[in-house]
Every structure is written in C-alpha cells, then in structure tokens.
Amino acid sequence: MALRNIREIGDAVLTKTCKEVKEMTPRTKELIEDMLDTMYEADGVGLAAPQVGVLKRIVVIDVTGEDPYVMINPRIVEMSGEQTGQEGCLSVPGKCGIVTRPNYVKAVALDIDMKPYEVEGTELLARAICHELDHLDGHLYVEKAEGGLRDLGEPVEEEEDEE
Numbered sequence: 001m002a003l004r005n006i007r008e009i010g011d012a013v014l015t016k017t018c019k020e021v022k023e024m025t026p027r028t029k030e031l032i033e034d035m036l037d038t039m040y041e042a043d044g045v046g047l048a049a050p051q052v053g054v055l056k057r058i059v060v061i062d063v064t065g066e067d068p069y070v071m072i073n074p075r076i077v078e079m080s081g082e083q084t085g086q087e088g089c090l091s092v093p094g095k096c097g098i099v100t101r102p103n104y105v106k107a108v109a110l111d112i113d114m115k116p117y118e119v120e121g122t123e124l125l126a127r128a129i130c131h132e133l134d135h136l137d138g139h140l141y142v143e144k145a146e147g148g149l150r151d152l153g154e155p156v157e158e159e160e161d162e163e
C-alpha cells in the first residue's frame, strides 16, 4: 500500500487538462492502486489523478466503501434531472459547498484492463462522477458552489507541509 500526497487548491496541477491514457503500463497500474489507497485512507468517495499530481484521465470512485469504480478516459454520455446538495473535495480540506448536479448520469470508461464499460448512477454516485470528471479538465467544485464555501463542522488540524 502506498499513499500519495493529495494536492490542494492553489496547486497549478489542479487547473490543467489531463491526457488520455493510451495503454495500461505497470506504472499506471501502480498509480491506480495508490489512488485507491489514498482515497480510502482519506475517507473520500472519489479521487482523480491530478489530485495526486498526475495529469492522466483516471478517476477512482467508491460511494459504498465496497466496490470501487476505476474509470479510465471516462466520458459522460447521458445525464438528466437535478440534485442540489453539499459537496466537498479532498483537495479543498475542511470546506464544503452547495452544488447543483444532474441526478442521473451515464458514463463510459475503460476499466483497469482497458476494456470499455458503462457506469450508471443516481444521487451520490452521479454527483461523484460529475465532480471527479471535472477534475480531469482542471475544474474544482468551488467554481460551482452556490453562495461560496463553508467550513466543515469540526476544525481541521493544521499540519506542517514541507512542499
């Protein structure tokens, strides 16, 4: 298990457009495994490669804590409805905001074996897919937060960051 450093808002890597993955390599596989470890360790429901400093179109999502989706080169092909609710991001620690997203999303992606598959989701899964895919184009939810950001309930411990 290897954890990667989660990049935070203000880091230029979070504003860049990510590149498509052309083939699965041992290095990319390791990246995906590290992304899963990092997401679970941080208690997140999703993580995009740029959040660990890698500009590749890869996201991992797990809204149930049981069965992660690994989505390579993901694309939303259908969406409908609307949901408005609280959203947070591991790259924006201690904050949350209200964001309106589609309530239903269908996406196509490649799995870790580079085989195409479809993910359909409503509610939290639909929200997570939209949020993570936005990261691949350099967008953070803070751009969409209605009425700005709020502090999360509990104070977040300040950590010395050597970066």
Ligand code: ZN
Residues within 6 Å of the ligand: 088, 089, 090, 091, 131, 132, 135
């Ligand atoms: Zn995020």
